[in-house]
Amino acid sequence: MNDKLKIVAFVCENHAMSAIRAASTAGESLPESIRIIEVPCTGRIETPQLLDAIGDGADAVAVIGCLEENCYHDVGSMLARGRVNRIKDIMKDISLEPERIEMINSASVSGAMLMMKLRQFESRVAAMPVLVLKEAIK
Numbered sequence: 001m002n003d004k005l006k007i008v009a010f011v012c013e014n015h016a017m018s019a020i021r022a023a024s025t026a027g028e029s030l031p032e033s034i035r036i037i038e039v040p041c042t043g044r045i046e047t048p049q050l051l052d053a054i055g056d057g058a059d060a061v062a063v064i065g066c067l068e069e070n071c072y073h074d075v076g077s078m079l080a081r082g083r084v085n086r087i088k089d090i091m092k093d094i095s096l097e098p099e100r101i102e103m104i105n106s107a108s109v110s111g112a113m114l115m116m117k118l119r120q121f122e123s124r125v126a127a128m129p130v131l132v133l134k135e136a137i138k
Contacts, residue, residue: 005059007125008053011042016105061100063080064114100131
């Protein structure tokens, strides 16, 4: 992948982080472009935090939470999904690819599946044109 690619991942410290640890234990590594910000619950992430990540130079943002039906904090993943969907709408309004932000849900025992989803997300982002905001920040 492009070594200049930067994806910020806000990761729930519960099931999602457990999935990443399980994948690591099984010998899988996180894509190099992904920088993790561990959060107590994805439901606590506010819209400005997600937008700021892009404004600060990230090519994309992933929000990785528990499965919605098995959220450690009951509704955290649903709240996060709503915020991600709102940001997708904002991005469309300002002519940015809404695919640059992704909500990914994971069970703690699904590390390999999570890594596969992250690699797919990274590939989709790498195929996109350079983010205009990123060029303006240089």
